[in-house]
Each structure stands twice: as structure tokens, then as C-alpha cells.
Amino acid sequence: MDDADRSAREFGSRRAPGAGTLEGPPIETIESVFAVYETRTDGEQLLYYGEPRLPPEQLMGELWPAFREAGYEAQLTARKGEYVLVAEPIDVGVDGVPWTNVVLFLATVASTLFAGAQWYYVNPFEDPIGAVVAAWPFTVAILGVLGVHEMGHYVMSRYHRVNASLPYFLPVPTLIGTMGAVIKMKGRMPDRKALFDIGVAGPLAGLIATVVVTVVGLHMQPVTAPPGLVDSPNAVQIRLGYPPLLEFLAAIFDQPLYRDDPATAVNPVVIGGWVGMFITFLNLIPVGQLDGGHILRAMVGDLQETIAAVVPGVLFGLAGYLYYVSGESGNSVFIWVFWGLFATLIAAVGPAKPVDDERLGPGRLLLGVVTFALGVLCFMPVPIAIVG
Numbered sequence: 001m002d003d004a005d006r007s008a009r010e011f012g013s014r015r016a017p018g019a020g021t022l023e024g025p026p027i028e029t030i031e032s033v034f035a036v037y038e039t040r041t042d043g044e045q046l047l048y049y050g051e052p053r054l055p056p057e058q059l060m061g062e063l064w065p066a067f068r069e070a071g072y073e074a075q076l077t078a079r080k081g082e083y084v085l086v087a088e089p090i091d092v093g094v095d096g097v098p099w100t101n102v103v104l105f106l107a108t109v110a111s112t113l114f115a116g117a118q119w120y121y122v123n124p125f126e127d128p129i130g131a132v133v134a135a136w137p138f139t140v141a142i143l144g145v146l147g148v149h150e151m152g153h154y155v156m157s158r159y160h161r162v163n164a165s166l167p168y169f170l171p172v173p174t175l176i177g178t179m180g181a182v183i184k185m186k187g188r189m190p191d192r193k194a195l196f197d198i199g200v201a202g203p204l205a206g207l208i209a210t211v212v213v214t215v216v217g218l219h220m221q222p223v224t225a226p227p228g229l230v231d232s233p234n235a236v237q238i239r240l241g242y243p244p245l246l247e248f249l250a251a252i253f254d255q256p257l258y259r260d261d262p263a264t265a266v267n268p269v270v271i272g273g274w275v276g277m278f279i280t281f282l283n284l285i286p287v288g289q290l291d292g293g294h295i296l297r298a299m300v301g302d303l304q305e306t307i308a309a310v311v312p313g314v315l316f317g318l319a320g321y322l323y324y325v326s327g328e329s330g331n332s333v334f335i336w337v338f339w340g341l342f343a344t345l346i347a348a349v350g351p352a353k354p355v356d357d358e359r360l361g362p363g364r365l366l367l368g369v370v371t372f373a374l375g376v377l378c379f380m381p382v383p384i385a386i387v388g
Contacts, residue, residue: 024087025066033062034085046072048085064188064355073163073187090187091163101166105143108169108178112139115177119268121226137220139177141213141272143169146181149206149279153183153291156201160194163187175238175384176275191356192298196364199294200371203280207374210280214246214273217266218255225263237262237387241332241380243277246270248377277378282339284375287311288346292375297351298360299368308347315340322381332382 024046030036038049052059056076063085067074072087116138117124117131124131150167157164163186170179189195242250242257250257258264286292287308297304319336322328360368 024072025063025070029066030063030085033059034083036085044089046087048087049082050085052076052083061355068161068190075188090161098166101168104169104171105167107171108143108181109139111171111173112142112177115173115175116142116268119271120223121229135268138268138272141217141269142176142178142275145206145209145213145272145276146178146279148209149202149276149283150181150183152201152203152205153198156198157183157185160190160197162189162194162198176271180279189352189354191354192358192360193364195294195352195354196298196360196368199291199298200367203284203291203371203375206276207280207378210273210276211245211249213276214249214270215253217269217271217273218250218253220267220269222256222258222264222266223268225265239385239387240271240274241382241384242274243281243378243380245277245374245377246274249273278380278383281375281378281380284372284378285311285315285339285343286372287343288349288351290346292372293346293351295368295371298354299365301357301359304351305347308343308351312340312344312347315343318381326382328382328385331384331386335383 027036030048030050033053034048034050035053036048036050040047040049054062060074060076064074067087068090071090073090074085074087077084077086113132113135114124116135119138120131120134122131122134124135146169147167154164154166165184167181167183169181171177172179185198189198247257258266283290284292284295286296286304293304293308296307300307315336319333319340322336323333
């Protein structure tokens with residue numbers, strides 16, 4: 001046995017420091033599709049230099065399960081003209097305090113309290129304590145539906161041993177004080193089941209939280225504008241479109257939505273439910289890395305990309321219909337034009353592609369259809385109109 005072969009074989013049984021028992025796959029497994037001529041370590045990374053015996057995609061399809069079984073995420077890269085198989089230990093836990101997540105969460109608490117106070121007609125500059133007292137239910141509602149949605153993804157990612165971050169909340173000075181929340185995922189999807197489960201878990205978990213928040217909000221006291229504000233020439237009225245799901249919940253619980261009373265509106269907690277429904281619909285748009293893109297890719301395979309190519313045109317068409325036929329202008333038209341452009345971008349990037357592309361069973365296919373149907377119940381052609 002020469003030195004290179006001995007090095008490779010010893011490397012195959014290496015234990016990664018600080019990561020428990022993490023062993024690379026046997027070198028014979030790698031050699032069957034990747035001719036290794038040198039091995040190195042870089043921290044906890046395992047580096048295999050060699051020549052592929054198969055096309056890259058087929059090669060990784062052969063090796064990926066072996067590395068995953070050994071506790072590593074592997075990818076093939078090219079460095080200075082050499083092929084390198086880079087394997088990193090799979091780490092699906094949280095190391096230390098996630099300060100970035102914590103800071104963004106606290107900032108989003110502040111921004112949603114600020115936005116929520118104005119829905120309760122409290123000036124946060126003149127009465128900051130009163131603003132917090134009034135607006136905390138709104139903040140809990142907004143962060144609740146967003147947080148549960150993202151934690152649905154996170155928990156299912158942990159279940160399938162896919163590396164994912166905790167949610168990053170996005171504080172932005174909007175009407176609701178945030179642009180939502182996201183999680184970051186690293187590494188490849190093991191199979192269609194994992195892709196489907198991770199994709200569908202967020203919308204379904206978030207929708208359960210949304211229904212709870214909406215029902216609670218519908219039973220809370222409505223808010224009334226201060227005397228004289230409605231008739232003020234400087235007053236700006238915000239009208240929210242109500243999706244079928246919210247209409248249904250209001251009907252079965254016999255709660256009014258105060259459409260015809262400009263001085264009275266539903267409790268702002270209901271707006272938290274409205275946000276949950278709107279976020280659910282947007283995330284289920286079946287393009288790219290959105291939840292809908294993940295779910296549809298898992299359900300229909302490469303056909304998803306054909307469907308995704310049509311989606312931007314549908315969104316642009318909706319914007320055109322609202323502008324030229326319905327006479328809408330401003331916010332709603334801008335929303336669908338923006339999402340048409342965004343869908344074009346992420347459709348071009350493409351969906352996640354699982355290593356094992358075996359088809360889903362009928363149970364998951366049915367659940368996918370139900371999930372998209374629930375997304376349709378969250379759709380509203382005119383989400384928001386500002387009248388001033």
C-alpha cells in the first residue's frame with residue numbers, strides 16, 4: 001500500500017473533533033465513482049482531490065447518500081483546475097446564542113408595536129407607554145402567525161436532518177411593521193418527501209395559527225376612530241380586502257367586518273390574521289424557492305418549471321386587469337406588478353432539486369392539493385387600498 005492510499009484509507013475513518021462520532025464513508029465507496037489521488041483536512045472539512053468517473057450530477061447522486069449516512073454534507077467543486085469533493089459535518093442544531101436572530105426579533109417587536117399603535121389610534125411619540133399597552137395584542141398576532149409558519153419549516157427541516165437556521169424576522173416600517181420572516185437552508189434536499197414536508201409544513205402550521213388569531217380577533221372589541229378624524233380633509237382611509245377564508249370565519253362565528261362604517265373597524269388582531277392569510281397565499285405561489293415551488297416540485301417533478309414560467313404572466317395579467325378593467329390604481333396594482341417581477345426572478349433561479357427524485361405517494365399528493373386549495377381561499381385580488 002503506497003502513502004497516498006494509506007492516507008486515504010486512514011482519512012476514511014477520521015473522527016471530526018467536537019462533533020461526536022463523524023466518520024467519512026469508506027474510501028472504496030468514493031473510489032468507485034471518484035478516483036482519489038490526495039486527501040486533506042481543513043478544520044472539520046474533509047477534502048478529496050481526484051478525477052470524476054461519472055458526470056458530476058450522477059456522481060453526487062451516487063456518493064451523497066454515503067456521505068449523509070456518515071454524517072456529512074458533500075459537494076463537488078473545482079479549485080484551480082482540480083476537482084475537489086468537499087464534505088462538511090451535518091449540523092442541524094443551534095450553536096450558542098443566535099444573536100442576529102435575537103436582535104432582529106427584538107427590532108421587529110419594536111417596529112410592530114409602533115405600527116400597531118397607529119391601528120389603535122394611539123400616537124407612539126406622544127404616548128409611548130400607551131402605545132405599548134394598546135398594541136401588544138397586534139404584535140403578538142403578527143409575530144405569532146409569522147413565527148409559527150417559519151418554525152413549521154424549521155421543525156420539519158430538523159426532522160429530515162436538513163441544516164436550517166432559526167427564523168430571521170425582518171423589521172421594516174410598513175403598515176404592519178415587518179416584511180415577514182425567513183429561514184436559511186444549507187445543503188441539498190435528500191428526497192422529494194423531505195422537500196414536500198419542509199415546504200408544506202410552513203403554510204399549514206402558519207394557517208392554523210392564522211385561524212386561531214383571526215377567530216380571537218373577531219371576538220375582540222372593534223376600534224373606533226377619534227371624533228372628527230373621519231371627516232378631516234387630511235384623513236387617509238386604509239381599506240383591506242378580505243379573502244374568502246376570513247369571510248367564512250366571520251360568517252360562521254357571526255361577527256361583523258364593519259365594511260360600511262368608516263369610523264369603526266375590526267380589532268387590529270384580525271389584521272394579524274389577514275397578514276397570515278396573505279403571507280400564506282404569497283408563499284404558495286408555485287415558483288422557485290417559495291413554499292409553493294417546493295411543494296409543486298415535489299409533486300410533479302420537472303413539470304414544475306414549466307408551470308412556474310406561466311406564473312409571472314398571470315400576475316402581470318392580474319395587475320393589468322385591475323388597472324384597465326376594474327379601475328384600480330396604486331397599491332394593489334403595484335403589489336401584483338412587484339410579485340410578477342419577483343416571480344420572474346426566482347422562477348429563473350429554479351426550484352430545489354432533491355438527490356433522490358422518486359415520486360411521492362398518494363397521501364402527500366392529496367395533502368399538496370388540499371394545501372394549494374387552502375392557499376386559494378387566502379387570495380384577494382385587491383389586498384389593500386389607501387383612500388385619501
